[in-house]
Amino acid sequence: MTNDSVVTIQNLVKQFPVGGDFFTALKDLSLTINKGEFTGLIGPSGSGKTTLLNIIGGLDSPTKGKVSVLGQALNDTSHGERARLRRKYMGFIFQSYNLLPVYTVFENVELPLILNKMDTDERRSMVEQAVESVGLTDKMDSRPNMLSGGECQRTAIARAIVHQPALVLADEPTANLDAENSHHIMKILVRLNQELSTSFIFATHDEKIMAYLRRIIHLDDGEITEDEIIDNPKARD
């Protein structure tokens, strides 16, 4: 692992029990993702991209192999330590937003800061900054049911980046959005990637996302079939 790497995976195998047998979702997979990368895990359904994302996020454990995230070997960490790693250094963006319906935009975005026990004034300033960065300042007091799909996903992005994590994991973040909103969201993420040097890892098969990625890792049947570096992503022009 280099000083610049945020994720290092060596010979990762992940198996799930199916009946009396095992289904191998990831087969002897190795890769390194460096700080500030804007990476996509691309592949058809069942190729293992969500499983890989879950293992990187400490939500699932490897069957074999070594996984190190932000300098911490996940094989040796407890549930509590992995929770702390997610709380402090990671952000998550989900396909279906997963905003808490009884809270306002401000409060949804505030949640990671509350979990990190920040004081009220600091929280307010950081939330306002995050909400402003996704262009939702005028919706601060709205609840999710008053927002469009795009606005909900922008709120989810603000929540993922509010505590300025080193790594953001996004599972199909544009799957529920139309083309215009998808591009809008991706432009916000690119800007945040550039401004905050936050690393992003996407699991997706959305062509629109691929056009923004600087690195595309192709997965098929649990194996990396291609690892592409893109110097000038088309959509960024």
Added chain:
Amino acid sequence: MIRFLTKGLLRDRSRSLFPVLVITLTVTLVIFSIGFMKGTMNSLLLDTAVILTGHEKVVTRAYNEESQLMPNDLALLDVDQLINNLEQDYPEFFWSPRITFAGLLDVPDENGETKAQGPVLALGIDFFSDESREVEIWELERSLVSGRLPENRDDALISSKLADQLNIQAGEQVTFIGSTMDNAFTTYNFTIIGTFNLRKGQTDKQMMLVDLSGARAALDMDNAASAIFGFAHSLYYDDEAAVALRSKYNEIHSDSLDIFSPFMLALRDGNQMGSMVDISNAMMAIMGGIFLVVVMVVLWNMGLMSGLRRYGEVGLRLALGESKGQVYRSMISEAVIIGLAGTAMGTGIGIALTYYVQENGIDYTKGMEALSSSSMVAPNIFYAQVTPDLFYIGFIPGVLATVLGTMLAGMAIYKREMAQLFKELET
């Protein structure tokens, strides 16, 4: 975090208002049902206690041996002193003397000749003392069919059944023919000043009620009484307390070698009342237990469902970095708060409702009149009873069941793989 969760709890009515209302309603039902069952059972016991046994009854040892013969020659003497001692030593009860006697009642015509005659079971009770609660416990104001309550020593009330049988009207004079406590022949004139109907089947068929002073005059029982009846001030029969008091009293005051020494009996000691009390307690325990279990299943299920429908929120909080323990503890704390709020409200409403029915009763007179030919002794008005256990019994279903349900739902957090929870966020 507590403030954040409280805010969510208050805003999400399906997590706060609805469960609180369900718990309130359920706890109210539990408390009222148990209070009503206890009250009804107590009403049945109280009828017997008022007429025959008291919650406690003090007689002489000899009287107790021959009690079916109503042997007033074996009655208690120096009753005022005995009552003073009882009031001083056992102030949790009120004590009242009683003379039970039987004989013939002779109704003369205008010439003084016998017009009608019949056997009578007479009870001398304390109508006149300021502190006496006999009129209240006999419910005489409600039972009076005609006339008024006794105001003079020689006034007597007879049951409307006996009045019909002997064709007596209020205002007529009757002669009691019987024997004194010294077994001498006696006749004594009473004036019938009213009739009553206890509405307890055939119990009052031959009954006459007179004041204690009249009975004493008729039977030469100066400062004597067949028995001293004791009742708990609440009129609620507590079998355990009654038995303990009886044992304690007899240990101190009763001498097995002295047949005239006082001897205390608890309600359960007479007329197979022990079995009645045991059956009544068992019935209440079974019915109350079944009801509690049903209610607990309902609230347990509510806690379980309430926990399960928050799977998404739980998954999100875990993904954002809360530990399983923190999420689990916050769910339990929430269930405790909801349970306590619902139980406190339910207990308040339940006790208020029970108290109202304790004071006013539910009148089943019309229904009981349909059973007039039945020999069953049953009250017409059913009362509930506020007992100390009603103040805490609601916490069993209200808090315990709700929390257990939530704990069970929360166990799923520990059992499920994190990735599974995370995946459920996408569904």
